[in-house]
Protein backbone atom coordinates (compact mmCIF):
# COMPACT_ATOMS: atom_id res chain seq x y z
CA UNK A 244 0.00 0.00 0.00
CA UNK A 245 2.75 2.44 0.98
CA UNK A 246 4.55 1.43 -2.19
CA UNK A 247 1.53 2.41 -4.30
CA UNK A 248 1.18 5.76 -2.50
CA UNK A 249 4.83 6.63 -2.93
CA UNK A 250 4.63 5.57 -6.56
CA UNK A 251 1.67 7.88 -7.14
CA UNK A 252 3.54 10.73 -5.42
CA UNK A 253 6.51 10.16 -7.73
CA UNK A 254 4.16 10.06 -10.71
CA UNK A 255 2.55 13.31 -9.53
CA UNK A 256 5.93 15.03 -9.40
CA UNK A 257 6.82 13.73 -12.86
CA UNK A 258 3.57 15.26 -14.16
CA UNK A 259 4.43 18.55 -12.45
CA UNK A 260 7.80 18.55 -14.21
CA UNK A 261 6.16 17.96 -17.60
CA UNK A 262 3.51 20.66 -17.03
CA UNK A 263 6.15 23.26 -16.20
CA UNK A 264 6.03 26.00 -18.80
CA UNK A 265 9.22 26.31 -20.76
CA UNK A 266 10.89 29.63 -20.03
CA UNK A 267 10.33 31.94 -22.95
CA UNK A 268 13.56 33.48 -24.09
CA UNK A 269 13.42 37.15 -24.87
CA UNK A 270 16.17 37.84 -27.36
CA UNK A 271 17.66 41.28 -27.66
CA UNK A 272 15.87 43.20 -30.38
CA UNK A 273 17.16 46.02 -32.53
CA UNK A 274 16.49 47.91 -35.70
CA UNK A 275 18.12 47.38 -39.05
CA UNK A 276 20.40 50.39 -39.73
CA UNK A 277 19.26 50.33 -43.35
CA UNK A 278 15.49 49.78 -43.42
CA UNK A 279 14.55 50.02 -39.69
CA UNK A 280 13.10 46.49 -39.75
CA UNK A 281 13.02 44.76 -36.33
CA UNK A 282 16.00 42.44 -36.10
CA UNK A 283 17.22 40.02 -33.45
CA UNK A 284 20.61 39.93 -31.82
CA UNK A 285 22.85 37.43 -33.53
CA UNK A 286 21.34 37.70 -36.98
CA UNK A 287 23.90 37.90 -39.75
CA UNK A 288 21.77 39.80 -42.27
CA UNK A 289 18.50 41.73 -42.22
CA UNK A 290 15.68 39.50 -43.55
CA UNK A 291 14.10 42.55 -45.17
CA UNK A 292 16.95 44.16 -47.08
CA UNK A 293 19.79 41.64 -46.63
CA UNK A 294 22.14 44.27 -45.23
CA UNK A 295 24.86 42.74 -43.04
CA UNK A 296 23.99 43.21 -39.35
CA UNK A 297 27.25 41.97 -37.85
CA UNK A 298 30.50 43.86 -37.73
CA UNK A 299 33.89 43.59 -36.16
CA UNK A 300 34.46 45.98 -33.26
CA UNK A 301 37.23 48.44 -33.96
CA UNK A 302 38.05 48.55 -30.27
CA UNK A 303 38.44 44.88 -29.34
CA UNK A 304 38.03 42.96 -32.60
CA UNK A 305 35.02 40.94 -31.46
CA UNK A 306 32.02 40.58 -33.77
CA UNK A 307 28.85 42.23 -32.49
CA UNK A 308 25.53 43.48 -33.86
CA UNK A 309 25.84 46.56 -36.05
CA UNK A 310 22.82 48.26 -34.47
CA UNK A 311 24.14 48.31 -30.90
CA UNK A 312 25.28 51.73 -29.76
CA UNK A 313 28.28 50.49 -27.84
CA UNK A 314 30.32 47.33 -28.11
CA UNK A 315 29.05 45.08 -25.29
CA UNK A 316 32.56 43.85 -24.54
CA UNK A 317 34.76 46.94 -24.59
CA UNK A 318 32.27 49.89 -24.59
CA UNK A 319 33.70 51.16 -27.86
CA UNK A 320 31.30 53.72 -29.38
CA UNK A 321 29.68 52.23 -32.45
CA UNK A 322 29.63 54.97 -35.09
CA UNK A 323 27.20 53.01 -37.31
CA UNK A 324 24.39 52.95 -34.74
CA UNK A 325 24.90 56.40 -33.22
CA UNK A 326 23.65 58.20 -36.31
Ligand SMILES: [Zn+2]
Nearest residue numbers: 275278289292
Ligand atom coordinates in the same frame (compact mmCIF):
# COMPACT_ATOMS: atom_id res chain seq x y z
ZN1 LIG B 1 17.12 46.00 -43.33
Ligand SMILES: [Zn+2]
Nearest residue numbers: 300303314317
Ligand atom coordinates in the same frame (compact mmCIF):
# COMPACT_ATOMS: atom_id res chain seq x y z
ZN1 LIG C 1 34.68 45.99 -28.64
